[in-house]
Amino acid sequence: MSCLQKRVFRVGFLLILPMLLALSCWIQPAAALSEEQKVVVEAWRIVNRTYLDDTFNHQNWSLIRQQVLQQPLKDQEAAYKAIQQMLAGLDDPFTRLLRPEQYRSLQVNTSGELTGVGLQIALDPKTGTLEVVAPIAGSPADKAGIRPRDRILKIDGISTAELTLDEAAARMRGPIGSHVSLIVEHEGEDSKEIQLQRDRIALNPxxxxxxxxxxxxxxxxxxxxxxxxxxxxxxxxxxxxxxxxxxxxxxxxxxxxxxxxxxxxxxxxxxxxxxxxxxxxxxxxxxxxxxxxxxxxxxxxxxxxxxxxxxxxxxxxxxxxxxxxxxxxxxxxxxxxxxxxxxxxxxxxxxxxxxxxxxxxxxxxxxxxxxxxxxxxxxxxxxxxxxxxxxxxxxxxxxxxxxxxxxxxxxxxx
CATH class of the missing domain: 3.90.226.10 (2-enoyl-CoA Hydratase; Chain A, domain 1)
Incomplete structure (x- = not known):
């Protein structure tokens, strides 16, 4: 091999070596995700694949995933808060996290059984106020005279402005025979306190x-x-x-x-x-x-x-x-x-x-x-x-x- 050939080979090798080293670093397997991170990624992927608005309320959805995963997620509660943080940017009250108890309750509700006060609730998309869609017929809320479009201002003294939709629903659920206090306001009328006793609600439709x-x-x-x-x-x-x-x-x-x-x-x-x-x-x-x-x-x-x-x-x-x-x-x-x-x-x-x-x-x-x-x-x-x-x-x-x-x-x- 001539000196010129040796020189070219050495230069080429020196150029290739850093590339190989960089490549070896690049193909190193990423650190395994924690269980908390896995749940967050699952939620992100579901929204990424199925959500109606493909602009995600004009957000960079991939960047949001990166930002959330950079947060320390020490337990399931931290994971839930991270998911809620992601979803909040969509500005869609109907797209929401359902914690295990809430998820089971919703599945039971649509299957035909329920306990609680019997209110279907929603957030007013314009004001963010918690309002009644309708009371379930024969439920404690129905018997107490709560009406569609009534605004629920407080639940057991806690302002509903501080609660998510599912947090509000969770506070109204509870054991049969227990009580919950609601401050309710109907349009054009003064707000009033209503005491409700939770009960099993027959959902014969x-x-x-x-x-x-x-x-x-x-x-x-x-x-x-x-x-x-x-x-x-x-x-x-x-x-x-x-x-x-x-x-x-x-x-x-x-x-x-x-x-x-x-x-x-x-x-x-x-x-x-x-x-x-x-x-x-x-x-x-x-x-x-x-x-x-x-x-x-x-x-x-x-x-x-x-x-x-x-x-x-x-x-x-x-x-x-x-x-x-x-x-x-x-x-x-x-x-x-x-x-x-x-x-x-x-x-x-x-x-x-x-x-x-x-x-x-x-x-x-x-x-x-x-x-x-x-x-x-x-x-x-x-x-x-x-x-x-x-x-x-x-x-x-x-x-x-x-x-x-x-x-x-x-x-x-x-």
Whole structure:
């Protein structure tokens, strides 16, 4: 080998050696993540893959992951706080961490069982105030007269401005027979303290009765209080029983129904519709799916649906589907206006995430989020007791009764 060749070889080797050393450092395996870090990364990945807004509220989502993992996470509580810190930047009250107890409670709720005071709550997206979507029928909150849109200012003396949605819900849960104090404010009225005793809440979602109009026409009255796992089958059974009893028309009461399972709402719409789109959904790619009715409906009798400010989420999907398809007229007040869809995701330590993964539109492509659905006939109602619902004191019910028996008005339905 010539001197020149040796010199070139040595120079080349000297150049390559630092590169190899750098490469060896680069391919060193990263330090193993702690269990706390793994949970944080799981949560980050779920949101990264599924969240509706692919700008993540105009944030650098990858940078947020790096920043959070740089924090010391000494225990699970620190991991939970790190996840909540990440999610807070999305400015979406429906996308949230559910600690193991909260996650189990939510799963039990949608399966049809619950203990507590019986309130469906949400954060007002404009003010951040904790407000009531609807009380569950027959619950301690319902019996105490708490109404949709009531603002909950304090729970056991603690300001709700200092609490997340799930922290507020957790403070209202507790053993049967225990008490909780709420400071509640209704618009235009002074705030007041309400003492509630926690109880087991029956979530039988369907109340069905055969009523009649002044001329004796048999009317099937069905009150649906929640879209849990039992609701479609129980509603189908209620319609079948009322048909056997000779019902010639129906009033479906969705007032103060805060929603629940999306699939339950779709299946119930199919009970009333032969054909037609029930709801459109769109994820962050803009891909629009749809759910349709494929018949046959269980009844083609005239139908009026009662709605109010506590009619939310899956209730609005059902009301919008029946209204847009001309199957029913809506009576009451403008609905709550929740047009976002959440999915639940398990985390490895028993906690979970509720993540906004899609939005929905009615069959006529109405986006009702924060707007609600306007009924065909607007009828306001002063507060009435649970026992007065569906009676002569219930002005919205009376308006529905008059409408459902007016065949000329409902000629386009069915």
């Amino acid at each position: 369907v109340i069905a009765e055969l009523h009649s109009d002044p001329d004796g026409l048999p009317i099937g009255y069905i009150r649906l209080t929640q879209f849990n796992a039992y609701a479609p089958a129980e509603l189908a059974d209620a319609i079948a029983q009322l048909e056997k009893q000779g019902a010639d028309a129906y009033i479906l009461d969705l007032r103060n129904n805060p929603g629940g399972l999306l699939q339950a709402g779709i299946e119930i719409a199919r009970l009333w519709l032969d054909t037609g789109t029930i709801v459109y959904t769109a994820n962050r790619q803009g891909i629009q799916g749809s759910f349709d009715a494929f018949g046959p409906a269980l009844t083609h009798d005239p139908l009026v649906v009662l709605v109010n400010q506590g009619t939310a989420s899956a209730s609005e999907i059902l009301a919008g589907a029946l209204q847009d398809n001309g199957r029913a007229k809506l009576v009451g007040e403008t609905t709550f206006g929740k047009g976002l869809i959440q999915s639940l995701f398990d985390l490895s330590n028993g906690s979970g995430l509720a993540v906004t993964v899609a939005k929905y539109e009615t069959p006529k492509h109405r986006d009702i989020h924060k707007l609600g659905i306007t009924p065909d006939l607007l009828v306001s109602l002063e507060p009435i007791t649970r026992e007065q619902i569906g009676t002569e004191v219930d002005k919205q019910y009376q308006a529905a009764l008059e409408l459902v028996t007016n065949k000329s008005v409902l000629a386009g339905a069915g």
